[in-house]
Amino acid sequence: LPCLHTLCSGCLEESSMQCPVCRAPWPSGAGTQALDNVFFESLQRRLSVYQQIAREQAFCTRCKEPAHYWCFECEQLICTKCFEAHQWFLKHEARPLAELRSQSVREFLDGTRKSNIIFCSNPNHRSPMLTSIYCRGCSKPLCCSCALLDRGHSELKCDISMEIQQRQDELDTMTQDLQEQDRTFGAAQAQMRSAISQLGRVRADTEEFIRERVREVVAHVLEQERELLQGVGARYQRDYEEIAGQLGRLDAVLQRIRMGSVLVQRMKLYASDQEVLDMHDFLRKALHQLRQEEPQSLRATVHTDSFDEFRVRLQDLVSCITRGTDAALSRRASPEAASTPRDTCGTDPPEEVPRDQMQASGLAVVQPVPGAHPVPVYAFSIQDPSLREEGTNTTTPQKRKACQTECPRKAVKMESEEGEESRW
Incomplete structure (x- = not known):
């Protein structure tokens, strides 16, 4: 989603025009639709495989027999019988599951990360063509033949590894810039929480003052005590809801900032080059919107004098x-x-x-x-x-x-x- 939260298809269909996690509304427009999080899907799939391997519950993808190997190219679990045929025809790198069980999750994810396996975007090729060229005019990876035929963007072509590294560096820079936003919103959040605490203390002091004075009057003044306490509660509720609304917005923005930072770091560690290319524009737009966010108020002032009205009314009474x-x-x-x-x-x-x-x-x-x-x-x-x-x-x-x-x-x-x- 534009707020950087990931939902399954079922929750996405049930939710209205706002995120069910942070309640952020979806901006209108064709360019702000939900993006298929290919990185999250790939990461979830690889983590599921690692859990099967670690729990010794892995079965062959083809014959459903207990698996003993994992092919990094096919991303399949293979038993001993299927492994012989697999190696005979494909010659892919396959490693024993016993060796993978000794690795940590981070090591397994880093080992299963695909690099430099990007094919040409031209659908007319009979077989997938590996490419090392990226056209910035078309925003697509191209093979050498397609790059030579594309004369309109001759000066916009570059090495695809350089383009991927440049995009990763751009996301890193935006993430570092968001650290200042994180500190600013964190300070505003702390002030809001302090304001709510101070508001509660003022409420408690005012209620105690009211109770002490009301005990000195006759029985019919007890009704006035109830009205005054209700007034204090209503004033507290009004001020609390006002500050709580701002606090909720700060929590949501902080959550989005930190989610963006974590997402960029995980993509940097575990995402493939194709996944970086697919998600870069979406992430850059979302992080740019976060950089433009500003807290409404860095100093939440609690109007404690608003409770003086009830003190004055009580004194007059x-x-x-x-x-x-x-x-x-x-x-x-x-x-x-x-x-x-x-x-x-x-x-x-x-x-x-x-x-x-x-x-x-x-x-x-x-x-x-x-x-x-x-x-x-x-x-x-x-x-x-x-x-x-x-x-x-x-x-x-x-x-x-x-x-x-x-x-x-x-x-x-x-x-x-x-x-x-x-x-x-």
Whole structure:
């Protein structure tokens, strides 16, 4: 695939327009179709043969008898009987399996690697013709006869070994250039993981802070605790998903970079010349696309101050409850205020006292908290001793006409509190 992952034909048919391994989408276009990985197929076949030889489960390819030889040219397992006929007609190099069992996997793969067995690409030859010439204009290997007849590309022909070595060197250079990309994406990946860890610590600290403060309030504030914790969880989930998405992209690109490096190194060690020629353009295009990849952000900043919103809401909630309790205690402690009849006449409500004047006079302004229980807009504070002394000397205010008898209970309470504060 363009992302350098190899799939079997079954998985390739079942998968949609994205890689099932790294979820990378397939770019549209005729030049980006999946390539038959001849190198992987050849390597898999040779590894299967080595496993049969090492486990002493190798059978003759022709007669299915226990095999004792391996032909490097035919790539077949041969028994002793078939070996005699094989050597009589073909004269190929065949080695005993006992000798191959003593080799390592690397030695076996290196020994089975085919070199300089490339035939002319002209289909008109009656028999395959070995070639040592490569035409860069046609991008095909040619025999001497075809090279002489191809006069249009006379200056574009070169030795095929030189062309293969040049392509291998080009892939090596691109792989070395990708090492810088590997370090860059690795650093970004580490920062992303650190950011997620820091985000988790901030979440834990915020939850602990919320729990400690919520334990100090009355039972009905437990509902507010649940809402605040849900808000913290939602904020954490949002930030986590944002960073996790970038981390997933970094993981995918890093995986492709390392897969490309491993693939190039294995091709350099085990691929035949024909396999290098077949896969060079595809690999070069894929590695070039990887060189153009850049991480979105080298510094993942965790906005820890976004959790301060929940701290502020909690502080306002506690302040509202505390100050509301102080106001209730002040009304209970003042018998005159408690025994004063409430006048519900239709007179104009008292004018709104400016915020600065209220703060200067000792009146506490309570801000309503979204989602919290309703509290008085104005609350009297008993923390100022001058106000308490003044309140004791205040005469009973004149009664107002009772003309609003159908007002809601909550509205009457608010008006009475405003009346008390206006008197102060």
